[in-house]
Amino acid sequence: MQEIIVKLLLIVVILIALGLLITKKNDMNKHQRKMLIRILIASSILLVLQFISIATFDILDDYLFVSSGRILRFALYFTDYLIIGHDILKKAFKGIMNRQIFDENFLMAIATVGAMAIAIYSNGDYVEAIAVMLFYQIGEWFQSYAVGKSRKNISELMDIRPDYANIEVDGKIEKVDPDEISVGSIIVVQPGEKVPIDGIVVEGDSTLDTSALTGESLPREVKVDDNIISGCINMSGLLKIKTTKEFGESTVSKILDLVENASSKKSKSEQFISKFARVYTPAVCYSALALAIIPPLVRLLIMGVDAQWGIWIYRALTFLVISCPCALVISIPLSFFAGIGGASNEGILIKGSNYLETLSKVKTIVFDKTGTLTKGVFEVDGIHHNKLEDEKILEFAALAESASSHPISKSLQRAYGKEIDRTRVSNIQEISGNGVIAFVDNHKVAVGNDKLMRSLNIAYINCHSIGTIIHIAIDDEYAGHIVISDILKPNTKKAIASLKNAGITNTVMLTGDTKKVADKVASDLGITKVFSELLPEDKVNKVEELLKVEGKDKLAFVGDGINDAPVLSRADIGIAMGAMGSDAAIEAADVVLMDDDPLKISKAIKISKKCLRIVYQNIVFAIAIKLICLILGAFGEVNMYVAIFADVGVMILAVLNAIRCLFVKNL
């Protein structure tokens, strides 16, 4: 045993000395540095003392008085003990004064003072008490360092906060605090700088790196009159931006607020651990007390043999060393924090640890169709039954619809592709829910659905292909129809498949679209259930019905966040996508996907599962090791060294395991 201790101490001394030499000043805070030096001094002294035997001390007796060697030996060891443990003793004492008895300081103080007392009594092994204190302090130091370091790393990962904004004063660029910029000011963003405040480009064009916000590496191009979102990095050209919001209201501030507050919403596992720690420490203390008193009394009074007080008190002290709940209490919030940090780096904002936890239990995902699975942008699929050429039909339709801002009108105008000459159009009459009647080049053009055709008494031909049908009549004569359809996002199919891989058993689609269109999309994608031709309020009812069936499993709703806020808040978890720049969506949802890639849904679920797996691993691992040590300790199979290594070792492993939550890039 002696040899192992000497070797261990040597390793500690060398490592710390190296550590102190190598690390830069700002790697550690003041407290950590001071602590490390204390550990170094204490272990060096302990190491030196190992080479002086009791016999050497006893020589002193010949020169001074009897047992002076014993006193000197105690004094040296005790000084070392105070160097390493004085703060723990002080805290324990303060704890007792403030009636906060059961904390780890108290446990360590009682255990080491007890061991010290046993050693004084027998002029025996002082090393045990000091070593336990020493390794406990090393563990504490490591915990403080690892947590501080990972906290810094995670914050850096999320640090998209711009430090300054540039304004032009007399032709010169001046840096100012972004808080001071009022709405409507012109700010300058140079290449390589972050856009500090949301606004509109008034001069210049450039490409933007949005990866800090969306996790998407593809750069986005901007030109004059484009909206621009804070947090993006300007890559190429100089931009002048007219701000449309104050800094505090800008996207970047909102996102930071959200992520920073996320880990304050505590998950059930965290609450469980706080409660557990509250019960566990006193329970172990009382068990230790019982262990110190009951067995010797039983031996003495009932069995009539020697009480062996020393052995049982020692076992009780070992019990106390094992009992510190730190590994659990530190690793659980760290796991959640790392998970939320890693996710936000991927463009997935999770608003709280509790949501991360619920997300991992999701079995049913309900999608809104338009804007979520599909692009929400209609494209012309075909033009049928026309006598005029396709071009001409499109031209008439686009011109007639030129005044409307309906998505269908917009897509017709886009399909036409040429500049629209508004002077050719007159007498525009919009019939809501039916279509448009207008005069184009002095021809009466009616563009709309079958209802419009019926109201004009025009015989129309129905289409057999799937999509939205727009009939066209020129001078009250049927001229054919245009089929347009909403196209799927490129990743939708992959996303549904990967959700199934991630353990989602039920996929449901809700849409206001016709049954024919909805069924086709669903069967293309492999979605299990479809509810079509729904009004917005029907969607909430459908989700409520599904929630009733769910029972214990959780249900997530995915929408674009624009008009489905009530559904987002009704579901167990509301996921809003494509939310960059949309405050309403960021507010209504529990999980926000910054870009509109549906693959991110399965990624979010995988991240949550990985995190929760790590959390459970840590809970089970730490509690199991502690229980085993406690049981072995009660039977005297574990000495104090093993106990302290179990305690510190479990904590270090749990912290390292928790940090794994941060690595989610390749999920």
Next chain:
Amino acid sequence: MKKTYKIEVDCANCANKMEEAANKTNGVKNAVVNFMTQKMIVEFEEGYEAKKVMEEVYNACKKVESDCEIEF
């Protein structure tokens, strides 16, 4: 009224204890300590002055964990 304060605390269990102590303080409706971001978010009851309540919160926290700091 809700306010956020910067705190300094070294161990997670101590942060939990601070939270408990803050919640027991008069005038505090709800307090959450976020160990990872080193922040304390305090919601005050109506009719209490934040600064005075925080002084009591600080004293209560000092009692349970002498090594903590709250900036207010």
